[in-house]
Amino acid sequence: MRRNLMVMFLVLLYSLPIFSNEVGTISGKVYDSETGEPLPKATIVILDTKLGGYSDVKGEFRIKNVPAGSYKLQARYVGYLSKNVADVKVEPNKSATISIVLEQEIKQGKEIIIEATRINDNESAILLQRKNADQVSDGISIQEIKRLPDGDAGQSLKRVSGVTLMSDKFVYIRGTSERYNNTILNGSTLSSTEPDKKAFAFDMFPSDFLENASVVKSFTPDLPGNFVGGLVELNTVDFPTSNGFSINFSTGLNDQISLKSNKFTSFNGGNADWIGFDKSFYDYPKQVPSSPDEMKKFLYTDMRASDETAKQQSIDKWKEMGKGFNSSTWSPDRRTALPNLNGSFSYSRIFNVFDNDFGVAASMNYNNGYSYDSFSRALLLSNGVDKEYEGNGIENVFTTTLGGLLNLAYKINDANTISFKNIFNNTSDYNVTQLMGRRQETQLIQMSMDYIQKTMYTGQLEGTHLLNFNNSVLEWKAGYSKSLRAEPDLRRVRYSRNDSTLPYRLDIYNLPQGSGTQAGRFFSNLDEDAFSGGFDYKISFGNVAFKLGTYLENKRRDFNVRSFTIVEAPAILKTYYDPELGYEVKNYVDPSITSQYYINDIAELNPSILFNPNNFYEHGFGLSEDTRNIDSYRAKEDLYAGYLMTDFPLQVFGRKLRIIAGLRFEHSLQNLSSFYPFFNESNSTYFDSTYVNKTYNDFLPSFNLVYELTKSTNLRASATQTLTRPSLREYAPFTFYDFAYQSDVVGNTNLIRALIQNYDLRWEWFPAPGEVFSVSAFYKIFDHAIEETIQPTSSETQRTFTNALGKAYNYGLEFEARKNLGFIADLFNYFSINFNLALIKSEITVKQTDFKDTRSMWGQSPYSLNLGLFYFNPNWGTSFNLAYNTFGKRIIQVANIHAYAMSDPHIYELPRNMIDFSISQKFLKNFQVKLSARNILNAKTIWKQGETEVAKDIMGVNYSLGIDLKF
Numbered sequence: 001m002r003r004n005l006m007v008m009f010l011v012l013l014y015s016l017p018i019f020s021n022e023v024g025t026i027s028g029k030v031y032d033s034e035t036g037e038p039l040p041k042a043t044i045v046i047l048d049t050k051l052g053g054y055s056d057v058k059g060e061f062r063i064k065n066v067p068a069g070s071y072k073l074q075a076r077y078v079g080y081l082s083k084n085v086a087d088v089k090v091e092p093n094k095s096a097t098i099s100i101v102l103e104q105e106i107k108q109g110k111e112i113i114i115e116a117t118r119i120n121d122n123e124s125a126i127l128l129q130r131k132n133a134d135q136v137s138d139g140i141s142i143q144e145i146k147r148l149p150d151g152d153a154g155q156s157l158k159r160v161s162g163v164t165l166m167s168d169k170f171v172y173i174r175g176t177s178e179r180y181n182n183t184i185l186n187g188s189t190l191s192s193t194e195p196d197k198k199a200f201a202f203d204m205f206p207s208d209f210l211e212n213a214s215v216v217k218s219f220t221p222d223l224p225g226n227f228v229g230g231l232v233e234l235n236t237v238d239f240p241t242s243n244g245f246s247i248n249f250s251t252g253l254n255d256q257i258s259l260k261s262n263k264f265t266s267f268n269g270g271n272a273d274w275i276g277f278d279k280s281f282y283d284y285p286k287q288v289p290s291s292p293d294e295m296k297k298f299l300y301t302d303m304r305a306s307d308e309t310a311k312q313q314s315i316d317k318w319k320e321m322g323k324g325f326n327s328s329t330w331s332p333d334r335r336t337a338l339p340n341l342n343g344s345f346s347y348s349r350i351f352n353v354f355d356n357d358f359g360v361a362a363s364m365n366y367n368n369g370y371s372y373d374s375f376s377r378a379l380l381l382s383n384g385v386d387k388e389y390e391g392n393g394i395e396n397v398f399t400t401t402l403g404g405l406l407n408l409a410y411k412i413n414d415a416n417t418i419s420f421k422n423i424f425n426n427t428s429d430y431n432v433t434q435l436m437g438r439r440q441e442t443q444l445i446q447m448s449m450d451y452i453q454k455t456m457y458t459g460q461l462e463g464t465h466l467l468n469f470n471n472s473v474l475e476w477k478a479g480y481s482k483s484l485r486a487e488p489d490l491r492r493v494r495y496s497r498n499d500s501t502l503p504y505r506l507d508i509y510n511l512p513q514g515s516g517t518q519a520g521r522f523f524s525n526l527d528e529d530a531f532s533g534g535f536d537y538k539i540s541f542g543n544v545a546f547k548l549g550t551y552l553e554n555k556r557r558d559f560n561v562r563s564f565t566i567v568e569a570p571a572i573l574k575t576y577y578d579p580e581l582g583y584e585v586k587n588y589v590d591p592s593i594t595s596q597y598y599i600n601d602i603a604e605l606n607p608s609i610l611f612n613p614n615n616f617y618e619h620g621f622g623l624s625e626d627t628r629n630i631d632s633y634r635a636k637e638d639l640y641a642g643y644l645m646t647d648f649p650l651q652v653f654g655r656k657l658r659i660i661a662g663l664r665f666e667h668s669l670q671n672l673s674s675f676y677p678f679f680n681e682s683n684s685t686y687f688d689s690t691y692v693n694k695t696y697n698d699f700l701p702s703f704n705l706v707y708e709l710t711k712s713t714n715l716r717a718s719a720t721q722t723l724t725r726p727s728l729r730e731y732a733p734f735t736f737y738d739f740a741y742q743s744d745v746v747g748n749t750n751l752i753r754a755l756i757q758n759y760d761l762r763w764e765w766f767p768a769p770g771e772v773f774s775v776s777a778f779y780k781i782f783d784h785a786i787e788e789t790i791q792p793t794s795s796e797t798q799r800t801f802t803n804a805l806g807k808a809y810n811y812g813l814e815f816e817a818r819k820n821l822g823f824i825a826d827l828f829n830y831f832s833i834n835f836n837l838a839l840i841k842s843e844i845t846v847k848q849t850d851f852k853d854t855r856s857m858w859g860q861s862p863y864s865l866n867l868g869l870f871y872f873n874p875n876w877g878t879s880f881n882l883a884y885n886t887f888g889k890r891i892i893q894v895a896n897i898h899a900y901a902m903s904d905p906h907i908y909e910l911p912r913n914m915i916d917f918s919i920s921q922k923f924l925k926n927f928q929v930k931l932s933a934r935n936i937l938n939a940k941t942i943w944k945q946g947e948t949e950v951a952k953d954i955m956g957v958n959y960s961l962g963i964d965l966k967f
Contacts, residue, residue: 024090027062027241028098030055030075034649034656034708036132039102040466040473041414042077047084056414057466057473060239062350062357066090075100091925095242129214134647134660135704136218136716136760136776138816138836160215160836163230163864172887173215173229174778174812174840177859179786180724182227185234186421186460188479188532189224189553211237217778218704218760219720221643221662222536222547225700228724228756228780236421237361239409240348250930250962252340255938257372257396257956262334264370265396265432267449269329274368276400276428279453282489284523284562285324287317292562292627299572299624315573315618322566322616322623325521330491330608332432332449340369342962359409368400371955377437378950379743379797384902387948388792391437391444398430415466421459428453436602443497445504445602450490450522457482472539479532490522493607495599506597506610508621509567517737519611520565520626528557534641545647547662553639557728561631566611569622590619631735633691635672635728641665645702652707660704666723670694672731672749691749692731698723698755716762726751726786730801743790743797751803757781770832774816782808785844787858790907791896799893805846808857812840834868846897853897855906862888877922885914892943902946912939928964933957 030042038059045052046063049071055061073085080102090096130137138160163173173181183190216223216231223231257264270281289295302314346363373395379388403425411417428451435446460479467474494517495504507518534551570587596610615621645662672692704718732747757780764774785804790797816836821828842860846853856862867884888911895905918932935957943951 022068022092023065024068024092025062025064025095025242026066026071026073026088026090026098027060027095028100030059030061030077030100030102031132032080033101033103033711034132036129039077039080040471042075042100042102044073044075044100047072047074054414056411057417057464058238062095062241064350068092073098073100075102077102079105081105093243097241130772131714131764131766134706135216135220135223136718136762137214137216160213160866163215171232172859172861172864173232174217174810174814174838176229176810176857179727179730180228180859181230181232182224183232183234184224185423185458186236186462187477188458188460188481189226189530190234190456190458190481211235217776218716218718219700219702219722219758220660220704221645221664221700221702222549224551225641225664225666225698225722226725228722228758228782236405236423237348237407238419238421239357239359239411239417240350240361243349244347244966246346246964246966248342248344248962248964250342250960252342252369252958252960254337254340254370254372254955255957255959256374256954257337257370258339259336261336264335264337264372264398265332265394265434266335266398266430267329267332267432269430269451273428273430274400275366275402276426276453278428278451279486279488282326282329282451284489284521284564285321287321287324288562288564288623292625292629295625295627303572318572318622319617322621323613326489327608327611327613329449329489330606330611332447332606337370337372340367340958340960342367342369342960353410356413357409357411359407359411361405361407361409363405365403366401368398371395371397371399373397373953373955375953376949376951377435378948380792380900380905380945380948380950382792382899382901384900384905384946387438387440388797389437389439391435393433393435393437396432399427401425401427416464418461418463420461423458424456426453426455434602434605441498443500443504445495445599445605446493447602447605447607448490448492450487453484453486453488455482455484470539470541472537474535474537476535477533479530481530481532483526483528483530485524485526487522487524490524491520491607492517492522493519493605495605503598503600508597509565509624510571518565519607520563522564523562525560526557527559528555530555543649546644547646548644549642551639551641553637555635555637557635557637559633559635559728559732559734561627561734563625563627563631565624565626566621567624569618569620572622572624573618587618593620628735629674630691630733633672633674633728633732633734635670635692635732637671637728638669640667655710656708658704658706658708660702660706662702664700664702666696666698666700668694668696668698668725668753670725670728670731672728691733694752696725696753712767713763713765716760716764718758718760720758722756722758723753724756724786725753726801730786738799743799745799748801751786751801752784754782754784754786754803756783768820770818771820772816772818774814776814776816777812778814779811780809782810782844782857785857787894789894789896791899802894804844806844808842808844810840810842810857810860812838814838830871830873832870832872834866834870836866838864840864855894855904856891858891858894861890864888877928878920880919881917883916885916886911895945905945907943907945907950910942910944912941913937914939926966928966930960930962930964932960932962934960 026046030039030044031037032039038055040055040057040059042055042059042061043052044055044061044063046066051063051066053061053063068090071088071090073088074082075085076082083100083102085098085100088096088098163171171178171181212235214233216233219225219227253259270278272278289298298314303311303318305311305314344363344365348359348361351358351360375395376392378390380386381388403423406422407419409417409419431450431452433448435444437444458479458481460477462477463475465474494507496507497504509518530553532551532553534549536547536549538545538547568589570589573587575584575586593615599605611621616623641664643662643664645660648659650657650659670692674691700721700723702718702720705716707715709715730747730751731749733749735744735746738745759779760776762774762776764772766772785808787802787804788799789802790799814836818834819832821831821833840860840862842857844855844857864887865885869882870879871881872879889908891906892909893907895907897905899905915936916932916934917936918930920928920930922928935955938954938957941951941953942949
């Protein structure tokens with residue numbers, strides 16, 4: 001099969017057109033220098049030629065069939081000063097891309113033409129958009145993304161001011177945790193990728209798919225109101241600028257695991273494991289009853305029938321259930337981790353369809369890799385000194401990712417454009433976790449093996465139309481997204497002993513219902529569909545602009561859980577009918593099986609021998625179930641929003657002041673109910689139990705000021721109100737045992753949404769293209785902040801979600817600088833630095849009857865710092881980049897202060913110092929080699945509760961070598 005796929009790929013590669021004409025393209029975008037808005041119908045001509053064109057409704061233009069050479073362009077627009085742009089170099093079969101900024105005309109009595117030199121820098125365009133944005137925002141360009149050793153969107157975003165990562169995939173902004181942030185892709189909200197938290201895992205979104213990424217830090221009414229720290233905007237390629245084809249291949253090593261003989265532990269999957277589509281290989285057998293209630297009826301009614309024949313048939317079926325599970329997945333094996341692999345290709349072309357441009361941008365990405373986490377864990381008892389649990393473990397994960405992007409765009413004419421954008425991504429993890437530890441006086445050996453598949457598809461149909469009335473613009477979009485997360489067979493097993501001189505014994509129940517912490521198999525499936533749509537209409541009357549629009553979103557989620565436990569057969573069959581003897585006999589476990597209960601060390605752990613199909617019978621093992629009806633749920637989340645805003649410019653002290661103000665209304669409905677019906681024994685009827693039914697009507701005002709101190713300097717101020725709603729998982733009463741952290745996770749149906757008042761102030765200076773200096777201050781007030789809390793219980797530590805009873809405050813300063821170092825000496829013209837620092841203070845006071853707990857907010861870092869040194873020499877084609885990232889100590893889990901006899905029982909994550917490096921060299925015109933290293937210092941993740949280290953993870957250093965080919 002793999003060979004056939006390779007042949008198909010090569011056929012596709014060699015069937016692609018090879019462009020050989022000695023002509024190229026000039027494309028770009030025309031902006032207003034004051035507002036940053038695109039200018040449609042601008043005239044762009046190539047001086048001393050007959051070539052030229054007009055900008056479309058998005059301000060974009062494209063001049064085709066330009067002979068290779070160097071040119072001067074002129075851009076003209078009614079009411080604006082004309083601008084000449086020199087040194088625009090066109091190469092064969094390539095597109096020269098430029099951004100043109102036009103200044104509004106002041107009547108002088110004669111024509112003025114501004115002379116400029118072309119700057120081929122996507123970062124300059126990003127900063128220009130930021131300079132003229134309605135709100136406080138920061139961003140990262142595609143050029144910077146490609147320079148750095150960042151394989152996914154999360155690694156790229158951590159370069160943005162005030163942004164840090166949790167677990168290398170969840171984004172923290174201005175110190176607030178991932179649940180206080182939101183993510184939109186091409187204008188539409190992305191669903192959470194996680195079953196246990198409100199978060200989007202950015203590690204499943206390849207950076208190759210991005211055109212740019214930005215973080216909006218102050219709210220305007222045309223944005224979703226459901227964010228606090230920031231709104232992450234991801235944008236993919238809209239309209240390709242040229243025809244082309246590129247291939248990328250890279251390989252990498254992890255110093256903890258790669259090429260180390262038989263150190264990596266994994267298991268064999270199905271035939272499709274190498275591309276991550278392996279779910280059907282792990283499904284439970286069809287003989288298993290379709291619901292927990294049916295299983296309960298089968299175990300306690302059918303298998304205890306008075307009719308001996310019917311009873312025996314049920315017993316036989318029960319044995320087949322146990323035998324029917326895929327026993328091969330119980331077999332862990334030692335293997336050598338091969339180098340990580342990554343491959344991608346992209347294709348772009350502009351076709352002429354009915355004398356108009358039809359653009360196609362497509363890309364595909366595949367990678368696989370091995371990760372090895374050497375970790376330790378501990379849980380404290382309520383006295384704050386003694387440990388409920390402590391242990392050490394290894395987590396082995398083999399990950400595959402397959403993704404694709406297909407964007408189609410058709411320019412009907414210069415006034416009308418429609419596009420269809422599609423992204424698909426599938427990520428699969430093969431995980432083996434082994435733990436050796438102690439729960440008070442009991443020594444434990446534990447192992448879990450699971451396969452997790454996460455699939456995301458997003459499709460968006462969009463249109464942009466320039467109307468004849470006052471050059472007003474109508475934009476509309478309709479979207480559909482699907483998010484799947486399947487965990488179709490988490491296998492778990494545990495051994496214990498109370499005397500270190502004795503071997504470990506298998507923990508297995510001799511009661512009818514087992515335990516979710518002992519031998520068993522767990523299945524879960526999350527399926528979420530989201531439909532969205534809306535429009536934005538913008539019209540100007542003179543210098544005053546008005547914008548209004550609507551947005552709706554409907555989400556439907558099904559979350560289904562089955563948890564099966566393996567028990568000793570006598571737990572179910574106290575006695576059973578022996579057809580050969582003709583009467584019932586007492587059941588027992590065969591000594592040949594119980595002799596296999598014992599091991600001396602984790603190296604002897606091999607459940608496939610113990611749980612082979614032949615051992616599921618009357619004198620061996622049987623299948624039970626500990627699923628609760630409330631573990632599965634069905635939920636819906638509806639949002640209906642509308643807004644009105646204005647952009648009103650004034651002259652104050654001879655300088656321009658923009659007032660951007662408006663109001664957004666959001667009507668939201670959240671409903672969650674049990675997936676499986678409950679059986680009421682009193683009247684023999686089934687009924688559905690609704691746990692959550694929340695409706696809110698929220699008015700969210702926004703007031704932003706942008707004062708132009710000089711042509712290159714702005715002063716911004718804003719006052720807004722936003723909110724954050726509980727996620728469906730935070731509501732759900734489903735309890736899940738987190739094997740790696742040895743704790744239960746459960747939702748809270750009593751949560752309510754939190755309201756936040758936001759105040760921002762920023763000074764920003766853009767001294768030159770690609771450069772910026774800024775200082776920001778912000779202040780936030782939270783009402784009913786939502787936090788993750790922990791509490792020790794009689795059996796396991798429990799994690800849940802609660803509303804803080806008191807108000808919370810978050811305030812701080814941000815500093816940013818991006819500067820070319822050529823001012824030092826000509827030698828440094830190719831060097832630049834990037835610096836951003838956030839200093840943050842948060843405070844929340846929780847008052848109860850006898851206690852008052854004043855602390856920082858959950859997830860809040862007191863500081864975050866990014867430093868970057870960049871070198872790029874276009875003459876040599878050489879670049880290197882050195883990036884440093886760190887953050888301050890932050891609460892990762894909030895403890896119930898009543899439950900611990902210590903003044904500060906909260907769990908903190910300690911700072912990590914991360915250094916990444918990359919160097920690339922271009923050869924000829926189409927070939928580039930890139931070497932990169934991530935986490936050079938091998939920074940460890942460490943959590944502490946008081947003076948006790950409760951978690952430590954060592955992930956290692958990652959090295960990568962890649963090549964890029966462009967045609």
